[in-house]
Amino acid sequence: MSQMQKDLFENYADNIIEESKGSREQGLEIPLAERMRPAKLEDFVGQEHLLGKDKPLRRLLEAGQVPSCILYGPPGSGKTTLVRAMASVTGRKLFEINAVTAKVAQLRDVVDTARNLKRSTGKSAIVFIDEIYHFNKQQQNALLPSVERGDLILVGTTTENPYFEINKTLLSRAIVFELKPLAPGDIEHILFRALRDKEKGLGMFDVVVDEQAVTFISRAAGGDARQALLRLESVVLASVASGKKRVTLEDVVQLAPKSLQIYDKSSDKHYDIISAFIKSMRGSDPDAAVYWLARMVAGGEDIRFIARRMLIFAAEDVGLANPFALVLAEAAASAVDHVGLPEARIILSECAIYLACAEKSNSSYKAIDSALNAIEKGEIQEVPLHLKSHGEGYVYPHDDPRHWVPQKYMTVPKRFYFPGNVGHEWNISKRLQKLWKRYSNKNDNDRN
Incomplete structure (x- = not known):
């Protein structure tokens, strides 16, 4: 190990591990949250789904093993504390890097130092990268070979969804552990x-x-x-x-x-309130829907997030009972994006009330899931010859006065769509019953 690497080792390992001990002498200048950060796993509070008795992560740590992993969770849920406890419990050196300020050269120096430490001691160090989603692709790729070889154990923390924010090749070499807001x-x-x-x-x-x-x-x-x-x-x-x-x-x-x-967007209440909002609209209660909408707006929720959820609701829960609902929700989402707060609250309210009052059907949602389920079970049909791009025998429906002709569109006809009997979908149901025999009997999947 070179002198430069020894110096790096001192900076990134021993000094960092001892930092909190030395800083305590400064008394109240150190925030209480930092002073009270537990150093031992048994003092860690919460995250029982990960660290409870006989849970896999706890068993790994007690056996001296730390997997390369991403700790994903809201602020104040214990991510940094858990990383330091991992190092303490397993007796491993800890290198801490802040993804916001770290440079590629600095990152490579740490990787080299960790590699040399592994060669000299036979034990991999933990490289802890706080808010790893701030790393660009080049920085994340610099870690790949060392993680792959086991020269270091990568532990990243993030408040953002790692499946969207972290390089997929890096993510495939790590386990994602989700931390929940503390009760x-x-x-x-x-x-x-x-x-x-x-x-x-x-x-x-x-x-x-x-x-x-x-x-x-x-x-x-x-x-x-x-x-x-x-x-x-x-x-x-x-x-x-x-x-x-x-x-x-x-x-x-x-x-x-x-x-x-x-309202706190990073807590369980975020999920509880959006759930109450959706369920109130589904239950056709406009007063409850607009109340929960107000809770989100007052709490500073992202108005585009609210608009996106109403778009999904319009397709999933209103559906073909009122196809205009999706058009309105899309218009509302666009208008909200253009106008912004405070006026966007009016647009969101109009859309939420309309969706709550609209007739409901989830038939489209159930149809696509039923078709996907059939495919997952291996029901893979060949395209009928007359439907292939260069096939023969296809009859053009518009040549018929009815703009419809009786021909097969699947090799083995199967029913996935079961229309409701309210709103516009009642008309759809009646028309399909006239066209296809299988729609005259909801349990008949085998006839045209």
């Missing part, structure tokens, strides 16, 4: 631990924090432990500065930002 109970546990800790936490202060205040912070943080610890630390320090010995619920409410109390 309020998990955050409460973390907050109370910080309040009890007299060395790194807030136990050094002679301040009592009401349980109601802790509960409120836990619920308002949107699954983000870092945000919760920041709020707790801020309200305690504010009380200390004013000479108060007790922190109440009122103190916390005055400090908490309104936007986070309403």
Whole structure:
């Protein structure tokens, strides 16, 4: 190992691992979330689906193994803490790189250092790349050979969907572990631990924090432990500065930002509210639909995301019962993109109310899934000779006064589409019954 690589090793491994220990001497200048970051796996809170007893990832770590992986989850869910715990539990050196500031040359130096370390010790180091989705294709490709050979263990973290943001060739060499927003109970546990800790936490202060205040912070943080610890630390320090010995619920409410109390796009509430919005429209309740829409708009949800979900709903749930719904949803999506907030709220409201009030049918959705299921089961039909591009015997329907002729369009006719009996689809159903015998009996898949 060259002197330059030894220096890099010191910078990226030992110094980084010891950084939090040294920084604690600076006391309150280090945020509470950093001071309270657990170093041991047994102190890690949450993510039971990954780290619970007998879960595969926990068994791997306890056996000293770390797979190359991507930790995908919202802010404050424990991604960085888990990476450092991985290194601690398995006794591996840890190199930390921030994808926002790292250069390709710097990345290659770290890769070379990790390779030489593997040769000298026989043990692969962990190269931790925070927010790896910021790496461009060239930077991601620089990692491929070393990950492939096992010269290093790549652990990346990201708040963005890795299946969209990360190079597919790199992703194929890693396991994606999804971290979930922390439950309020998990955050409460973390907050109370910080309040009890007299060395790194807030136990050094002679301040009592009401349980109601802790509960409120836990619920308002949107699954983000870092945000919760920041709020707790801020309200305690504010009380200390004013000479108060007790922190109440009122103190916390005055400090908490309104936007986070309403809606948090990175928490489970994001999924719960969009689910309530969709189900209210599906249930034909325009009042509930516009309420949940308002919750999203007030919380700062991406209006294009809302418009996209209504486009999907128009096709999936309204469907052919009212084909105009999809046209309206597309027009609304375009208008929202052109107009923006605050006026876009009116467009979204009009579309949501229309979709909620429209007659419903999911027959198109069920038809395509039924056809795909048949193909997955091996029902692969040959194209009938008369339908092939150079086939013979095809009859042109428009030559017939009815603009329709009885001929086969599948080698073995099979029924996938079952029209509903409401709205425009009732007319479709009646016409198909006149044209095809199989539509006169919903259970008959074998006749024309």
